[in-house]
Amino acid sequence: MLKRTAPDTHITIRGLTKSFAGHPLYTNFDLDIPKGQITSIFGPNGCGKSTMINMVAGLLPMDAGEALFDGKTLAQTVIGYVFQNYRDALFPWKRAIDNIKYPLRIAGKSKGECDARTEELVQSFDIRFDLNRYPYELSGGQQQLVSIMRSLAVHPEVLFLDEPFSALDYEMTLFMRDKLQDIFEATKTTMILVSHDLDEAVYLADQVLMLTRRPTRIAQVVRFDAARPRHPETLTSDAFNRAKAQCLEVFQREVRTKDIAT
Amino acid sequence: MKDILSGRFANALTPAVGAVAFIFLWWLAAWLKVVDPVLLPSPQASAKAIWDGFVGGNLIKDLIITVRRTLLAFGIAVVICVPLGLMLGSSVRLYRSFEFVIDFFRSTPASALFPLFLVILGVGESTKVAVAAFGAGLLILFNTAYGVMNARKTRQAAARVMGASPLRVMTGVTLLESLPQTFVGMRSGVSFALVIVIVAEMFIGSTDGLGQRVINAQMIFNMPEMYATIFGAGVLGYGLNLIFILIERRFIHWGGK
Numbered sequence: 001m002l003k004r005t006a007p008d009t010h011i012t013i014r015g016l017t018k019s020f021a022g023h024p025l026y027t028n029f030d031l032d033i034p035k036g037q038i039t040s041i042f043g044p045n046g047c048g049k050s051t052m053i054n055m056v057a058g059l060l061p062m063d064a065g066e067a068l069f070d071g072k073t074l075a076q077t078v079i080g081y082v083f084q085n086y087r088d089a090l091f092p093w094k095r096a097i098d099n100i101k102y103p104l105r106i107a108g109k110s111k112g113e114c115d116a117r118t119e120e121l122v123q124s125f126d127i128r129f130d131l132n133r134y135p136y137e138l139s140g141g142q143q144q145l146v147s148i149m150r151s152l153a154v155h156p157e158v159l160f161l162d163e164p165f166s167a168l169d170y171e172m173t174l175f176m177r178d179k180l181q182d183i184f185e186a187t188k189t190t191m192i193l194v195s196h197d198l199d200e201a202v203y204l205a206d207q208v209l210m211l212t213r214r215p216t217r218i219a220q221v222v223r224f225d226a227a228r229p230r231h232p233e234t235l236t237s238d239a240f241n242r243a244k245a246q247c248l249e250v251f252q253r254e255v256r257t258k259d260i261a262t
Numbered sequence: 263m264k265d266i267l268s269g270r271f272a273n274a275l276t277p278a279v280g281a282v283a284f285i286f287l288w289w290l291a292a293w294l295k296v297v298d299p300v301l302l303p304s305p306q307a308s309a310k311a312i313w314d315g316f317v318g319g320n321l322i323k324d325l326i327i328t329v330r331r332t333l334l335a336f337g338i339a340v341v342i343c344v345p346l347g348l349m350l351g352s353s354v355r356l357y358r359s360f361e362f363v364i365d366f367f368r369s370t371p372a373s374a375l376f377p378l379f380l381v382i383l384g385v386g387e388s389t390k391v392a393v394a395a396f397g398a399g400l401l402i403l404f405n406t407a408y409g410v411m412n413a414r415k416t417r418q419a420a421a422r423v424m425g426a427s428p429l430r431v432m433t434g435v436t437l438l439e440s441l442p443q444t445f446v447g448m449r450s451g452v453s454f455a456l457v458i459v460i461v462a463e464m465f466i467g468s469t470d471g472l473g474q475r476v477i478n479a480q481m482i483f484n485m486p487e488m489y490a491t492i493f494g495a496g497v498l499g500y501g502l503n504l505i506f507i508l509i510e511r512r513f514i515h516w517g518g519k
Contacts (some may be wrong), residue, residue, distance in 0.1 A: 057423055058422070081420070081424075083419075089417065091417060091438070106430070107425065134516065150424075227432075228497050247293060
């Protein structure tokens with residue numbers, strides 16, 4: 001029997017099943033992801049955080065199950081995806097600006113529409129560097145900015161982010177978190193963020209999805225309702241610390257479970 | 263003085279040191295008559311033969327003929343084997359099925375196939391070109407396939423997630439992703455085609471081309487002429503390689519970055 005769906009749900013995942021080499025990772029996994037919110041996914045190593053978003057985004061086949069977006073299939077839905085490794089995700093044979101236009105071209109937009117949308121993105125991101133350069137001529141942070149712009153070019157309904165800032169230095173990470181928050185506030189795009197940094201997972205999220213060790217289930221969903229925009233000071237606020245402490249408790253319980261089991 | 267030696271001037275001259283030393287040793291050996299002068303003419307005599315061959319003689323004509331055969335063989339190899347390599351490389355199962363056959367023929371000296379091709383195609387232009395194309399093609403084929411197989415999957419995934427069709431991923435991403443490796447194959451392929459064409463010109467009933475010119479000069483003991491032709495073949499091989507490196511740098515600007 002199918003689980004009921006919460007009213008503000010955007011993505012419904014039902015009966016998701018996946019195993020690797022005979023080891024079950026997900027068995028009959030159900031999940032609702034709310035619309036217009038940032039959902040962080042956090043859990044022990046190897047619990048399949050990235051695997052899950054890759055399956056939902058259609059990059060990896062499910063063994064069984066389905067994911068629907070407002071009742072639509074993936075093919076009927078516009079999504080964006082930001083990879084962890086921008087160096088391997090951007091097209092080095094295209095200039096940065098043409099990387100951003102790529103998804104628009106795929107969607108069959110005219111040259112004028114591509115230019116207009118790119119200009120809009122440049123304005124809203126307040127880009128100061130030369131987008132006519134090739135990706136390898138840009139710094140890591142600039143490259144990841146270009147990938148984020150590329151993922152947003154088509155006005156995605158859902159944005160997937162797989163550890164998007166983990167390859168950046170701390171200064172750039174703080175800057176990019178705030179950029180992402182600005183975009184979120186401006187567009188209210190549903191975002192799913194995989195992070196291995198608990199501070200980041202909580203700081204950006206409306207809810208943190210805490211996963212167990214494999215076979216993976218949801219250990220707990222921790223809400224974090226601090227007002228936006230959040231600032232670095234948020235990181236020291238009581239509400240933040242409470243949410244983080246709760247996540248940490250769940251996390252440590254999950255890690256210990258494994259120690260007892262083995 | 264120190265500035266001149268360590269400056270740009272010296273840097274520009276460094277690559278010439280080996281060549282100058284080589285010619286000097288050659289001249290020394292010829293002058294001291296270490297080897298029979300008939301077998302080893304002086305650099306001056308060889309230079310004159312090269313000059314005469316290029317300006318008045320038909321060295322240049324033979325060179326052009328060899329270039330034409332080499333490029334024709336290479337062109338055929340590229341047209342057939344790049345798409346084939348892309349196809350093989352994009353399916354691991356398909357590649358595994360053909361891996362042995364490709365490896366086997368790649369390891370078989372292409373020159374051993376001359377008799378076979380002679381039987382099939384006869385003593386003519388087509389045999390020379392076909393054997394060269396065959397050898398070059400296998401090099402291009404497996405390099406392209408490897409390029410595709412070892413291409414990082416993230417870019418293909420990125421294109422797919424942005425809604426690109428499989429064909430578009432193939433032509434717009436996979437092809438470009440494998441291009442650096444394909445170029446390695448093309449560069450070795452063109453050198454290989456040149457080797458095969460010259461051997462073919464020497465031994466399978468040829469009336470023109472650099473290979474035939476070398477062997478003719480050797481038979482009538484015209485050593486300066488022979489050295490001139492060898493030099494011509496060297497220039498050709500080096501030149502083709504250089505052209506490929508330049509094209510590679512221009513078109514695969516992202517290689518290794």
